[in-house]
Every structure is written in structure tokens, then in C-alpha cells.
């Protein structure tokens with residue numbers, strides 16, 4: 001027991017002193033995400049506060065309503081108007097004109113004679129930037145609000161007894177959703193948005209955890225070889241399985257710590273996104289109140305499934321990594337596992353596995369990583385039977401991998417003398 | 431059960447998977463408390479022999495017993511009594527010298543006092559002083575080797591297997607390490623089995639030596655004995671004559 005904790009402690013100490021690991025895991029999660037969310041909120045706020053937009057106007061109408069439009073535009077905060085008799089002076093103007101509105105002849109006449117009037121709007125692009133895009137979009141939205149204002153004005157003039165709103169927006173829709181017979185005053189689309197977010201967020205953060213764990217585990221044997229510490233380790237008075245277990249637990253702990261940092265960063269990011277979109281994080285508690293979150297039992301089963309998936313992938317990585325001679329080749333081995341982790345889950349996002357032809361279904365179900373998604377789904381539906389089945393499969397899978405890996409570890413010649421592999425392969429090539 | 435021999439090697443053969451015959455049936459015995467040297471040129475099979483004794487490689491045939499334990503059948507028992515210094519060994523670069531020694535000591539005892547004694551011993555053996563507080567990645571090749579020799583001896587194993595213990599050391603440090611190996615072996619009754627391609631150094635250090643050439647043991651005995659038999663003035667000459675003699679046999 002003390003030998004095991006000694007080994008685990010060593011693994012942790014080494015990893016946390018590895019600048020690549022610390023920067024890659026902790027700093028990226030804890031700095032990049034908050035930074036991203038700051039940038040996101042900043043960009044939202046900056047477009048809201050929008051620096052002054054300059055609009056160029058060419059007025060060929062010079063009537064009552066063209067003046068009305070110009071007065072309206074002038075009253076909009078942060079909008080600057082530049083008038084000119086022709087377009088070319090505006091496009092070449094030193095002022096940063098975002099858009100040019102051309103009011104054709106007959107604009108006012110058309111409006112007063114109850115027919116449709118026309119406007120031409122040109123966006124002026126000097127260089128491509130996202131801010132530019134947002135400012136030309138806001139010119140359109142200003143014009144749209146003018147349209148509404150104009151409609152109200154015309155209605156008041158032509159039908160003085162009618163409330164303009166009753167014509168412009170005659171129908172008010174109030175959405176509600178019945179969940180398990182109980183009424184909630186929220187639109188179902190909001191609910192589905194939230195659900196989708198959880199379908200995606202939970203599996204993908206777990207996948208991230210797996211990727212780190214696999215990386216660490218696969219490289220850990222190879223790095224013992226590369227630094228020539230493996231031979232010494234294998235002659236200490238500890239069993240092969242203790243060494244193996246030490247690496248297994250070390251990788252798992254680090255993966256958990258790493259994913260905790262990642263989750264903290266990610267949650268912070270998501271939270272700020274949600275807050276900006278004014279949906280409120282209350283929606284999480286809302287979901288749980290609605291019974292759309294896993295029950296305690298589902299949650300425990302899901303936890304067990306996560307641990308099993310983690311264990312099986314770590315031992316798989318340890319096993320494959322033992323063959324690698326250098327850290328670099330171990331990394332490429334673990335890189336080969338990545339598609340098996342991401343693709344099935346990506347697939348399940350778009351396709352219902354149960355509707356697939358049987359062979360494809362079996363292949364997908366045989367890949368342990370598929371069950372990160374299927375289990376998350378089953379947990380949200382509280383489908384205990386499914387969860388237990390998944391857990392059983394993963395346990396069997398893990399047991400087999402552990403057995404094979406343990407066997408491999410006892411054949412130390414295979415691990416030690418990888419030089420031998422190369423020689424044999426060289427000879428085969430000849 | 432008191433053991434007559436600390437190490438017993440009987441008709442040991444190792445043929446690597448590629449077909450290379452590294453050991454061609456060698457036999458020898460090492461008495462408890464003896465410092466026994468295996469000398470031979472590069473490629474003679476010294477490292478192969480050491481690795482088999484350290485339970486890292488399985489022999490093709492023949493037996494090796496360490497304090498009565500069979501290295502193939504009872505590797506766990508063997509690992510409890512040996513301490514192995516590989517020919518090319520490293521340590522964890524992000525650890526300080528002290529941390530590395532402590533990590534290693536903890537596999538042999540839980541007792542804090544004993545760990546302290548081991549680390550004190552190691553400090554004396556390696557002679558690194560305050561540099562033990564520095565990360566191992568800042569060590570020179572020689573410093574690392576001294577740390578590793580210290581690691582192997584500090585636990586006072588019953589049998590120490592040292593593969594080229596002084597490789598990479600300058601003359602003075604090599605001499606210092608040789609003296610300290612001998613001193614520890616005698617003081618704590620450690621049986622030492624060491625290999626070297628430097629035949630002169632073995633002459634000072636070992637009670638008995640075996641000469642290995644191309645996987646075969648061509649001579650064995652106390653340095654003075656061998657010098658007398660081959661009427662040579664040093665072990666290098668003994669080796670040269672033994673090889674020639676072997677050719678005519």
C-alpha cells in the first residue's frame with residue numbers, strides 16, 4: 001500500500017512539475033476560458049454601446065417624408081448624418097461612412113399617395129472587420145424601426161380611431177409548456193435549447209477528460225524508458241501490478257484534477273454566455289425542478305460509467321504506450337485513439353443509433369467511448385436498465401483490457417527490450 | 431536456512447530473439463560478503479548476465495539463484511534482496527537529488543528514521559553535498575552516476591548488482607566510488623557483483639574476478655591467483671593471454 005502511494009505521489013509530482021502539462025491543462029482551462037468569456041461579453045457590450053455610426057444621405061426627393069426620415073435618423077443616439085448631392089463624394093469622403101442611404105425622387109409623393117416608397121441603402125466597406133458588419137446591420141435595423149414608426153404615423157393619419165398596435169401586431173402569443181402534466185410558463189424552444197446544451201456539454205467535457213488521461217497514461221511508460229528509469233523501477237521490491245496500478249491511479253487523478261480545472265473554466269464561460277443571452281443560470285435549477293436532470297440513481301450510475309470508461313481508456317493507453325519507445329511515438333499512439341473518442345459521440349448527436357443497420361450499430365456500441373453519449377442520454381431519461389447494461393459492458397471491457405495489460409507487464413522482456421522489436425522489424429524489411 | 435553461496439550461476443545460456451547467443455553456458459559462484467567482478471570487453475555479455483540476475487530478462491536455459499532464490503521462479507523474493515544499478519540508468523529530472531533518494535528509500539522501509547539514515551548514507555556515498563537540493567536535470571553525467579550508485583548502496587542490500595558502476599566518472603571520482611563500494615561491502619556484509627570493462631580497476635576492487643569473453647567464462651579466481659597462473663603483471667595481460675589460450679583449446 002505504501003509503495004503504491006509512493007508511486008502515485010511520484011507520478012503526480014512529476015506531472016505537476018512538467019511545464020508543458022501545467023500550461024496545457026491548468027492555465028489553458030483557467031485562463032483561456034475566462035478570457036474568452038471576457039472577450040465575448042466585451043464584444044457584445046461594445047456593439048451595444050456602438051461607437052458613432054456615420055450615415056451618408058443623398059436626398060433626391062427633398063419632400064416632407066425625406067425630411068421626416070432625416071430628422072428621425074438625427075434623433076437616434078450615436079448616429080451622425082452627412083448629406084451630399086451625389087454618391088461619389090460620400091464614398092470618397094474622409095469620414096468613416098458605414099452606409100449611404102439614397103432617397104429617390106417621389107419618395108414623399110409615394111407615401112402620401114398611399115403607394116409603396118423605395119429607399120436604396122449601400123454599405124461602404126473599406127476593410128473587412130466584424131465591427132463593420134455589425135454597423136451596417138445596425139443601419140438596417142434603424143431603418144426597420146423607422147418603418148414601424150412610419151406605419152404608426154400613417155395609421156394615425158388614415159384611421160384616427162384605431163389603435164395602431166391592434167393593426168400592426170394584432171396577435172399576442174403567450175407560450176407555455178406542459179411537462180409531465182405540470183404547466184410551466186416558458187416556451188418549449190428555450191427548454192430544448194437548454195437540453196441540447198446539456199447533451200453536448202456533459203459528453204464533451206468527459207471526452208476532454210479522456211483525452212488528457214490517455215495522453216498521460218500512454219506517455220508515462222515511454223517516458224520511463226526514455227529517461228532510462230524503467231529498468232531500476234522493475235527491479236524494486238514491488239510487483240509489476242503495483243507499478244501498473246500506480247500509473248493507472250496517477251493518470252486518473254491528474255485527469256480528474258485537469259478536468260475539474262477545465263470544467264470550472266468551461267462553466268464560467270457558459271455562464272457568462274447564458275447571462276449575456278439573458279436566459280439566466282436559474283435554468284439549471286429549473287431543469288432539475290422539471291425532473292429533466294438525472295435522478296440520484298442515474299447520477300451514481302453515470303458516475304460509475306465515467307469511472308469505468310476512464311479506467312478502460314487509461315489501461316488501454318498504458319498497454320499501447322508500453323510498446324512505444326519514445327514519448328513522441330507514445331503521443332502518436334494516443335493520437336490514434338482520439339477519433340474513436342470523438343467520432344461516435346459526434347455521430348450520436350446527429351443520428352439516432354438505434355435506427356442504424358445492425359452491424360453498424362454493433363460496431364458503435366462496441367467502442368467504449370460511444371457510451372459517454374448514450375449514457376448521458378440514458379441518464380437524462382432515467383433509463384436505469386440501459387445504464388446498468390452499459391455499465392456491465394464497460395466493466396467487462398475494462399476487465400479484459402486490464403487482464404491483457406497486466407499479462408503484458410509481466411512479460412517484461414516485451415516492455416524492456418523494445419530495441420528487439422525494431423531489430424526484428426528491420427530484418428523483416430530486408 | 432543459511433546460504434552457502436550468495437549467488438549461484440549454473441550453465442546459463444541466453445539466446446536473444448534475433449538469434450544472438452549472448453551467454454553460452456556459464457557457471458560461477460559468489461560467496462556471501464564477497465566483491466566479485468565480471469570483466470570483459472564490450473559485447474562480452476556482462477549486461478545480459480546482470481539483467482538476468484536482476485530478474486529483468488529470462489534465461490534461455492540454466493539457473494541463477496540469489497541467496498537461494500531462483501530468479502525465474504521467485505523473482506519477487508529476489509527483488510527483495512538485491513539492488514540493481516543498470517549500465518545506462520537515469521533518474522527523474524524534475525526531482526531533486528534528495529527527493530529521488532527519498533522516493534527510492536520508501537520502497538524498502540516505512541520507518542522515517544531508517545529513511546533518514548539511508549539518505550544520510552547516500553549523501554556520503556555520492557558526495558554531492560548541497561547539490562542534492564538541486565533538480566537532477568541540472569546534474570552532469572558523473573554527478574548522476576554518483577547519485578545512482580548511492581541509491582543502489584544506501585539501502586544496504588544483501589546483494590548489490592552493479593553494472594559498470596564507474597562508467598562516465600573521471601579518475602578521481604571513479605577511485606572514490608571504488609573505495610566506497612569496497613568499504614560498504616565490508617562494513618555491512620554486502621555481497622557485490624559488479625561488471626566492468628576496465629580490468630585494472632577491478633584488480634584493486636574485487637576479491638575475485640571472472641573473465642567473460644564472447645559469452646563464455648574463460649577464467650575465474652582471485653586477481654593474484656590469475657596473475658600467477660597466466661604469469662601476467664596485471665589483469666589486462668591475464669585477459670589477453672586467456673583469450674589466446676582459449677583459441678588453442
Ligand SMILES: Nc1ncnc2c1ncn2[C@@H]1O[C@H](COP(=O)(O)OP(=O)(O)O)[C@@H](O)[C@H]1O
Nearest residue numbers: 417420446450452471472473474475476477478
Ligand atoms: N536486447 C537485445 N537483443 C538482441 N541482442 C542483444 C540485446 N542486448 C544485447 N544484445 C547482444 O548481446 C551481446 C552481449 O551484449 P551485452 O550483454 O550488452 O554485453 P556487454 O554488457 O558485455 O557489453 C552483444 O552481441 C549484443 O549485441
Ligand SMILES: [Mg+2]
Nearest residue numbers: 476477478517
Ligand atoms: Mg554492458
